[in-house]
Every structure is written in structure tokens, then in C-alpha cells.
Amino acid sequence: MKMKNIKQTKVLIALDYDPTARKVAETGYSMAISMGAEVFILHVIEDLVTYSLSYLNMGPLQLDSVVELKDSSQQFLDKTKLMLGDVTIQTVIKEGDFADSIIETIKELDIDILVMGSVSKKWLENIVVGSVSEKVMKRATIPMFIVPTKKSNV
Secondary structure, three states: OOOOOOOEEEEEEEEEEOOOOHHHHHHHHHHHHHHHEEEEEEEEEEEEEHHHHHOOOOOOOOHHHHHHHHHHHHHHHHHOOOOOOOOOEEEOOOOOOOHHHHHHHHHHHHOOOOEEEEEOOOHHHHHHOHHHHHHHHHHHHOOOEEEEEOOOOO
């Protein structure tokens, strides 16, 4: 029996500010390029207050801080594009729940494959896959490629 080749044309790489984002970006990009796919990188600003306190040490949010947060997210994605060496990568910034925003972006851009890391701050969810990864997996209708980002003891 002859297998039909399925060409995946759009790959979405979901990134956060975690130090492992580089590994996720490089792995996802390498896979996308090997398939000849169009590449999108997504960063989600989830809870603006928590986000600014935990990632950027900004303190209480001002209205202009929200604009600064979006600007710094865009700079992060632009630096990622530069690091990957490909100006054709398209960037997407969303606000809201991380899992909801990923699913929404998949639908909006007609994405074929999702790439994301497996980072979680809760040890039990780390054992499974990661809280956001798990939520997305339950709702996604496309293949997902999970990049393990937990430190190896090997």
C-alpha cells in the first residue's frame, strides 16, 4: 500500500520568556525548515500584572507599562528571529490565557503543526507534560511537537 505524503505548510512555535525558549525555537524552526514550512512564532501575554512582576520586575502596572510590555514582547520575538537567522518568520503576540491564545492562533492562521516546550512550575504537571501543554493537547486538532525542556541529569 502506498502512503500519501502529507505536506505540513504552517508551523507555529509558542514561546515564553523562560530560558528554555531558545531550545524550543531552534528545535521547532529546524523541524519546520526540514519540511519546507512557513514559520510563525507566538508569544502570549497572559496575566499582565503577574507577568510584569514575575518576568520583568516592573512593579505596579501603569497604562504605558502595557504598551511597554507589548513592545518588549515584540523585541523578544524579533531577537528570536534574528537568532534563527530568518527574516521571513512571522511573529504573533496575543493577550489572554496561554492555552486559549494558542488554540485561537492555530485556527486564525490555519496552522498545521504546533511546537511548544514542556515547562511547568508544578512538579506533578511536570511529570505529565506541563500544564499549558496539557491544556492545549486536550483541545488541539492538529499534531503537536513537545520539546522537553526539563534539565537532564544525564
